[in-house]
Amino acid sequence: MKKPPFTTLVSRAVVLPADDVDTDQIIPARFLKGTQKTGLGQVLFADWRSRPDFPLLQPSAAGAKILVTGNNFGCGSSREHAPWALVDFGFRAVIARSFADIFKGNATKNGLLPVALPEAACVRLELAIKANPALELTVDLDKERVSLPEGGWISFSIDPFAKHCLASGLDELGYILGFADRIKAYEQR
Amino acid sequence: MPRTLFDKIWDAHVVAEEAGRPAVLYIDLHLVHEVTSPQAFAGLAERGLEVHRPDRTVATMDHSIPTNGLPIADDAARTQLRTLAENCAKHGITLYDAESTNRGIVHVIGPELGYTQPGMTVVCGDSHTSTHGAFGALAFGIGTSEVEHVLASQCLLQRKPKTLEVRFEGALREGVSAKDLVLAMCAELGVGGATGHVIEYTGPAIRALDMEGRMTVCNMSIEAGARAGMIAPDETTFAYLRGRPHAPKGAAWNAAIERWRDLRTDEGAQFDRTVIIDATRIAPMITFGTNPGMGIPVTARVPSPDDAGPGERAALAKALLYMGLTAGEPLLGKKVDVVFIGSCTNARISDMRAAAAVMRGKKVAPGVRVLVVPGSQDVKRAAEAEGLHEVFRDAGAEWREPGCSMCIAMNGDMIEPGQYAVSTSNRNFEGRQGKGGRTFLASPETAAAAAITGKVTDARTLVGGAS
């Protein structure tokens, strides 16, 4: 299905300071018994919500569309419920040191932009957000860059096809089905 | 040009590849289960599409199905299972449903029924699809959008991953299992260490493993972040497959063997990376932390965050806090509340035998709950034919119906907050086996030993343990 295209995102950001955040944390398995993709935002990080310092529920985080976090974000289970829950909660981009493979693919298919930035840049963003939670970041997909708090930009790279799909809202299945004849021919080899 | 095993399978499945675009990769076998498929079938219906190759699609019920027998009390689980049954009936997909005598965990029944074969591309909406790589297949987990893609087209868009050879030199010592080998690898590479790569496992310690041990190893490739794990097929592979219900028969079998013999990395082929591990130095392993890379020999002491690199210090401290452990304390002797023997990692007949060998004639320690959950109805029958269920029951363990059970805590089987479990499954993430639960991952031998003593135990020190 056609998704709303991803344009430039300007938003406040919330910092989740953790490495290797697995998809069991993003959405525990007991919430995977449904048959829909919707309404999962309310169980995003369900088991971390009761912690008083849980960043996503601080008043200053309300409305933030960008999550800033550690390395290997989204490791573990392939559940696409993870990006569904993040998007339903309101996120449109995750800035991390690195991403797990399956999560990264699942994210872009749901209009959630994974932005991998080097450690130093992430630390700068985190310190600036801590100092001023109202700080707005700009994620510019077209130019593949994120605004820096003290001015200027830091670039990131993204698979050109994933970028194309995000920017145009194009869906991969439509692209694959464009090869229907080649698929048939392959099957008849 | 010499090619790796991975390259050969990849090259043989590229249907199309436009400049700058990912390859359109053909999928030979698509395995489906109840949790990650309903939204994919719904997407198909929304677009008015059919399943392109129902004959290459096989479904089972494993994740949310309870293991204490029918009827299913949980409304949500029942709806999810019914949805799968309806979707399979509508599209003509073979389903191993609740009543099937071959039902089981998707990664147990695929190989067991002979669906998984060398040289295939295999996918499933489940990250442990890497298991099937044990047969020299390229097998990897996908998300639900991709499940929909494969249902509709039998193809996926994929960028070619990098290759990583993990070579195990030497032989495993007595009392050390395939699970220990792969836990040792996860500890060595770290939980994200193989991200972006497909692992090929090589070396004498791998060759010496039987198919079930190889499946245990490939199963946990994803726990080091790898896209897939694979082992070149050999006589062990062929002997396992011969005569399985969906394996080729007669002349087709002979032709298949001929083709499969070529599925090996050519002399001189280049991997993007190689890691060499001395198998002779691997001890029985156990995890102490909250990801599968946090593993140590069962006889070792819990590492201290102070000794870790700056990048790992915080994660280690956080893990110890969650686990209620102190740096420097030994795990041996740590009291456990629950023992789980099961999951797609260790619920095959050899795992049942290994656990039964430790528990035979003994009693479960007072206060310890022990769940033994065979991976499939076939495993259950085979175990019962050998009387293993009596060994477990006599000891005081529960012998359950097949399913994912306590590996994932979404089917009624779970540990309670604060409890410690020794588990033969593959993930010790916070809350994976139940909110607030604490998991020690280990082999069936180590788990069975803990069941008997009620404590983390080196199975080699128990009579009958290392035999």
Ligand code: SF4
């Ligand atoms: S046993 Fe556990 S890891 Fe394996 S498929 Fe089931 S839930 Fe996933």
